[in-house]
Amino acid sequence: MSLSTTLIDKTFDPSELEARWYAHWEASGAFRPERPDARPYTIIIPPPNVTGSLHIGHALDNTLQDILIRYHRLLGRDARWVVGTDHAGIATQMVVERRLAEHGQPDRKTMGRARFLETVWDWKAESGDTITRQLRRLGASCDWANERFTMDDGFNTAVTKVFVQLFNEGLLYRDKRLVNWDPKLGTAISDLEVEYREIDGHMWHFRYPLEDGSGYLAVATTRPETILGDGAVAVNPDDPRYTHLIGQRCRLPLVDRLIPIIADGYVEADFGSGAVKITAAHDFNDFEVYKRHPDAGIPVINLMNPDATMSDACPPDYRGLTREEARRQVIADFDALGLLDKIEPHRHQVPYGDRSGVVIEPYLTDQWYVDAHTLAQPALEAVRSGATKFVPATWEKTYFNWLDNIQPWCVSRQLWWGHQIPAWYTPDGACIVAESEAEAQAKAPGVALRRDEDVLDTWFSSALWPFATLGWPENTPELSRHYPGDVLVTGFDIIFFWVARMMMQGIHFTEQPPFHTVYCHGLVRDAKGQKMSKSKGNTVDPLTLIDKYGADALRFTLAAMESQGRDIKLDEKRIEGYRNFATKLWNAARFAQSNGIGAYGTGANGIGGQGITPPAATHPVNRWIIGEVAQTVAALDAAMAAYRFDGFADTLYQFVWSRFCDWYLELTKPLLAEGADAALAEETRATAGWALDQILVMLHPAMPFLTEELWHKLGERPHDLILARWPDAASLPRDAAASAEIDWLIALISEVRSARTELNVPPSAKLGYSVDGASEETSARLAANATAIERLARIIPMEGAAGQGGRLQLIVNEATFTLPLEGIVDLAAERTRLEKAIAAAAKERDALAGRLASPGFTDKAKPEAVEKARADHAARTAEAERLGAALARLG
RNA sequence: GGGCGCGUAGCUCAGCGGUAGAGCACUGCCUUCACACGGCAGGGGUCACAGGUUCAAACCCUGUCGCGCCCA
Numbered sequence: 001m002s003l004s005t006t007l008i009d010k011t012f013d014p015s016e017l018e019a020r021w022y023a024h025w026e027a028s029g030a031f032r033p034e035r036p037d038a039r040p041y042t043i044i045i046p047p048p049n050v051t052g053s054l055h056i057g058h059a060l061d062n063t064l065q066d067i068l069i070r071y072h073r074l075l076g077r078d079a080r081w082v083v084g085t086d087h088a089g090i091a092t093q094m095v096v097e098r099r100l101a102e103h104g105q106p107d108r109k110t111m112g113r114a115r116f117l118e119t120v121w122d123w124k125a126e127s128g129d130t131i132t133r134q135l136r137r138l139g140a141s142c143d144w145a146n147e148r149f150t151m152d153d154g155f156n157t158a159v160t161k162v163f164v165q166l167f168n169e170g171l172l173y174r175d176k177r178l179v180n181w182d183p184k185l186g187t188a189i190s191d192l193e194v195e196y197r198e199i200d201g202h203m204w205h206f207r208y209p210l211e212d213g214s215g216y217l218a219v220a221t222t223r224p225e226t227i228l229g230d231g232a233v234a235v236n237p238d239d240p241r242y243t244h245l246i247g248q249r250c251r252l253p254l255v256d257r258l259i260p261i262i263a264d265g266y267v268e269a270d271f272g273s274g275a276v277k278i279t280a281a282h283d284f285n286d287f288e289v290y291k292r293h294p295d296a297g298i299p300v301i302n303l304m305n306p307d308a309t310m311s312d313a314c315p316p317d318y319r320g321l322t323r324e325e326a327r328r329q330v331i332a333d334f335d336a337l338g339l340l341d342k343i344e345p346h347r348h349q350v351p352y353g354d355r356s357g358v359v360i361e362p363y364l365t366d367q368w369y370v371d372a373h374t375l376a377q378p379a380l381e382a383v384r385s386g387a388t389k390f391v392p393a394t395w396e397k398t399y400f401n402w403l404d405n406i407q408p409w410c411v412s413r414q415l416w417w418g419h420q421i422p423a424w425y426t427p428d429g430a431c432i433v434a435e436s437e438a439e440a441q442a443k444a445p446g447v448a449l450r451r452d453e454d455v456l457d458t459w460f461s462s463a464l465w466p467f468a469t470l471g472w473p474e475n476t477p478e479l480s481r482h483y484p485g486d487v488l489v490t491g492f493d494i495i496f497f498w499v500a501r502m503m504m505q506g507i508h509f510t511e512q513p514p515f516h517t518v519y520c521h522g523l524v525r526d527a528k529g530q531k532m533s534k535s536k537g538n539t540v541d542p543l544t545l546i547d548k549y550g551a552d553a554l555r556f557t558l559a560a561m562e563s564q565g566r567d568i569k570l571d572e573k574r575i576e577g578y579r580n581f582a583t584k585l586w587n588a589a590r591f592a593q594s595n596g597i598g599a600y601g602t603g604a605n606g607i608g609g610q611g612i613t614p615p616a617a618t619h620p621v622n623r624w625i626i627g628e629v630a631q632t633v634a635a636l637d638a639a640m641a642a643y644r645f646d647g648f649a650d651t652l653y654q655f656v657w658s659r660f661c662d663w664y665l666e667l668t669k670p671l672l673a674e675g676a677d678a679a680l681a682e683e684t685r686a687t688a689g690w691a692l693d694q695i696l697v698m699l700h701p702a703m704p705f706l707t708e709e710l711w712h713k714l715g716e717r718p719h720d721l722i723l724a725r726w727p728d729a730a731s732l733p734r735d736a737a738a739s740a741e742i743d744w745l746i747a748l749i750s751e752v753r754s755a756r757t758e759l760n761v762p763p764s765a766k767l768g769y770s771v772d773g774a775s776e777e778t779s780a781r782l783a784a785n786a787t788a789i790e791r792l793a794r795i796i797p798m799e800g801a802a803g804q805g806g807r808l809q810l811i812v813n814e815a816t817f818t819l820p821l822e823g824i825v826d827l828a829a830e831r832t833r834l835e836k837a838i839a840a841a842a843k844e845r846d847a848l849a850g851r852l853a854s855p856g857f858t859d860k861a862k863p864e865a866v867e868k869a870r871a872d873h874a875a876r877t878a879e880a881e882r883l884g885a886a887l888a889r890l891g
Numbered sequence: 892g893g894g895c896g897c898g899u900a901g902c903u904c905a906g907c908g909g910u911a912g913a914g915c916a917c918u919g920c921c922u923u924c925a926c927a928c929g930g931c932a933g934g935g936g937u938c939a940c941a942g943g944u945u946c947a948a949a950c951c952c953u954g955u956c957g958c959g960c961c962c963a
Contacts, residue, residue: 405963757931758932763921869909
């Protein structure tokens, strides 16, 4: 591609230039320039699912990260955005299994583990670059050259080492506990993968005959099928209805088993019948009760097979039935025995697998657990001490709450796709944990070993992402340079998944928290505020939006709407508006180019195009815009330091459109016109070129494509914009006198325009004016800015005083401007206009007077506030007086 | 049941102690030599409600009402 300067086209086509620039940046290594002496700046991407595709939440998350990375790269930091994808165990395995079914191929079990895994790797190879391609469309300037994957060899080494070390430290162990079992997927799943749905169910009341034949105990349950596994009945110790039964036994119908009646505070007397069946193997609460009563002899009976059909532990009649069939059968059998007391409608929470959509079964199995409670303590301390900060800080509470109550973390999954657990079993059931089979074998010479078939929870490996991506467990230069990272940018909904686990493992294995800041953004919702979901059909595809409006417009929209974690209601109108903004800048650059304004410091003077130091401008408008740039840079720096992406975008929007385009370009048109002072024109072209360059740099983090294109269109450059230098606010000159003059000029022009419109003066009519009470400074300014005033306000000075007829009068500071409008102006309309202005000034004057007179204000308020009130009061008083005089002159 | 957050212009949202802001939408005018994806000007808010603190409250405190989310 040619980087030579060319004329800027009349139309701006985002798609063409986006593809061109992205390829160029990536090929030229611009995403990670060699900066060995610079301070590192590191962001670790929350790795997207390798077989997923980019949704609008990713677009937000990665836009924010890219803005941070590009900003810091422009600041000269050794910026690195570590990128890669997650193998996403369950999700990916499900996708592949579904594809096999769709294509009529043998299922997983039929084809066997080895062939199935080959199929998954094939699928990963085929579809795995979809999401990374989409990230590129967005403009994400990641370090692709070092892309990682949570199942690559290096990761496998890291995962194995972590597993073995935690095991050796006693922080990882095998245990038989209840897990959330997904009978459809045939695996344990995380608490976080369980969603509770409100279901209209029933509360069945059954009669359990007392052992001594003295009657029945009514037991209420929502899950009759688990009666077959009951090991006890519990009542509240303070429930007078049942105290006499505590310690007795009752006979479990259908099973004909005697079970104890125990007392436990967990039972609520006024819920159900006040007597709760205890099925330790199928209910989390019941399991806790069981553990609290070790002497009660409560049996733990696993009623189900892994697919949730009834197991051989049930009486013969129920074996092989599904959960649902068993429920119906149990109810019918109780009814037949006359032991069904009553059925009440009952709305309750039922756990469902968020991926499989089936009811989750609390299920007693052998699994591997991590002692999360122990690992959580340093992770909590890191945030308490401020070593890691949440932005906004309110999310710390969520983090604390979750880690404070964390349970042992079940890390084994009955899947094939994932890191296989490095544990081997001897024929007599002994378990050997080792980094390799050879090592395991060495510990048990001559014994046949069988490897644990299960794999690790995806989050077990994701937790290592911030350091394993940098080469850990090797002590690589990359690791020492880029770890810990600077900021993790993620949705608040993922604090439990990502943040907490990365903090726990990061601190345990590297002794440092993996990032000093966690920025949590909100969810992207549709324009009505509904959460987007495929089932609702209200999702928006970021790629479609990019096609329609350009990546820059989408990025800018997401940044502008991101205000510290609040959810974003995405309205396409907003994107359209920022597309218009991009077009505005494009046209401004086109205008600049047609006026001989180009890359600052290139061409004849050839300073090299760095454009850091502004030209030594003499004209107030040029000195003013340099000061405005300085102010803008400072505001942008402050916004970035505070992670205020909305403030960053808004500052740019206002500066580019409302300052640079609306005023600077308009005010300098006369200075560039034919016949204007040549030296001044040259100065103005230089200043405009410089200011435009700074705009491109400042806007680049948010709109990288458009700005890079214009950067090159405007002149020969020694380097791409992506590698330019961010302006230094402190070193830019600010001229208070020039600012005051231009502010005055803008106020004057605005006053005139406003009055003209109000009095229906035709826009084309050029009016004469005279001025009274003008200070020397104002007179000088009027003379110096005569051309701009004529052009933008369409008024020219006239000889002599105004006559007695119709006239338009306006006040700017101390001066009164009179525009005779004999026959044109409607006297009544002008009177109304002046009266309105007087009323406004008087209202403020009186309010200020009231405040100044009120007791306490002058001695209790801050001196600055008092001073400002006095100054404002004086100004409003004078304004009202001058307007009053003007009204009097109308006659 | 516990916790968090939100109610500011028609819409979407900033502002969080010193005279109410932005974008979009709306109204009027403008085929002005960068841009109609534009220019100029304008209308529109008792900042949910009720108390309190303060010289001063959209902003701090308490309560009420309405909405949302998370955890159990």
